[in-house]
Amino acid sequence: MFLLNRGKAIVLSCASISQASYYTTAKRLDENYTHFGYKTVKTEEKAGRVLDVFSSVASKYDMMNDVMSGGLHRLWKDRMIQKLNPDNKAVLLDCAGGTGDIAFRFVNYVERQHSQFTDHPNVTVCDINNDILEVGKSRALERGVSLNWVCSNAEELPFPDQSFTCYTIAFGIRNCTNISKVLQEAYRVLRPGGRFVCLEFSHVSNPILSKIYDTYSFQVIPVMGEVIAGDWNSYQYLVESIRKFPAADEFKQMISNVGFKVVAYEPLTFGTCAIHSGFRLK
Ligand SMILES: C[S@@+](CC[C@H](N)C(=O)[O-])C[C@H]1O[C@@H](n2cnc3c(N)ncnc32)[C@H](O)[C@@H]1O
Structure with missing residues (x-):
């Protein structure tokens, strides 16, 4: 969990908890149907509906994150990068990367930690929504940060096998139609020794x-x-989609199922969020 101490974020782990009461597993959907928040929709419709949501919020997205979380999302994202602890050779794919919040933090972290040794960090931001990527590109221009921007579905990544040493995905995976496919793709594009981190x-x-x-x-x-x-x-979709996402232990098992090892999670702020991580070992 995060606590604030004289302006400094201190991160403490809460006990791992089962929250089965929230995740509605009772209604098993066949593969033709899926959840869109509390609605049941045809599987092929979900990505389009999610696209509409994020196109609609794109211009206010960053400001709304601050307002809704009281700024906490910044601490959660900082903790995610701290946990990833990339070295100066890291090659990052930030999937569902939106307006680039994780990518900017990654670049700052690498440049701060390895200032004498590094070239500009190699970072790709991938998102299914071009409107939100455009907001990210403008932010990158303002900051003078050079990143690669790719519009693609996290379930079918347009990258060769073993292209990256780090894969991050923050507040993105619950919006995807097929979470296992996203995890399989994450595993495929990571090199052996590569790290998966999901907030x-x-x-x-x-x-x-x-x-x-x-x-x-x-x-x-x-x-x-x-x-x-x-x-x-x-x-309304945002809060419903959170309730539909698997409990932390169930999601941990899904990450293990695709082949990741040393899979673990750290709950943040009384369990409102969790950072899940694992390694591709071979
Ligand atoms: C809540 S935002 C998170 C953005 C950013 N990672 C952050 O933490 O600020 C979720 C993002 O996931 C993207 N997304 C949703 N479904 C996706 C998919 N199937 N493949 C890639 N990106 C997706 C959305 O377009 C949106 O930009």
Whole structure:
């Protein structure tokens, strides 16, 4: 969990928790149907609906992240990069990379840690949504950071096998239609020794905190979405999609199933998020 101490973020691990009560496994869908938030939709429709959500929020996306999380998403993302701890030879694929938040942090980290030795870090941001990539490209121009930008579905990556040493995905995988395919692709494009790190919303186990979190999620976030971004539905989808994402232990098992080793996760901020990680060993 994150605590703040005189302006410094301190990261403590919470106990690993099972949150089965949140994840609705009761209704097993056949492969022709999937979840889009709490709605059941045809599998082939989900990616288009997710595209619409992120096109709709693209211009306000960064500001809404700060408002909704009270700035906490910055600490979570910093922790993700700290955990990845890339060296100066790292070649990163940031999947579902959106407006480049993870990529910028990665570049800063490598340049800070290895200032004498490194060329400009090799970073590719991949996202299915061109509108959101365009916002990222403008941010990169303003910052004078050079990154590769690729528009593609995380389930079918346009990269050869073993192209990267690090694969990150932050708040992206729960939006994908087939999570196992995303994980298989992550494994395929990583070199042996490469690291997978995923930051994603998770589930709060403490019953009192979870009530407060639910109230905030369902009563406040869509209202903020409407007032600030003029878009209730996208933010309603956001909170529903979080509830539909597998519990941390279940997701950990999915990561192991595709071949990753030393698979682990670290809950953050009472379990609202978790950083999942694993290695491709051979
Ligand atoms: C909540 S945003 C996260 C963006 C960024 N990683 C961050 O943490 O700020 C989710 C992103 O996932 C992207 N996305 C959704 N489905 C995807 C897919 N199947 N393949 C690639 N990107 C996808 C969306 O377009 C969106 O930019």
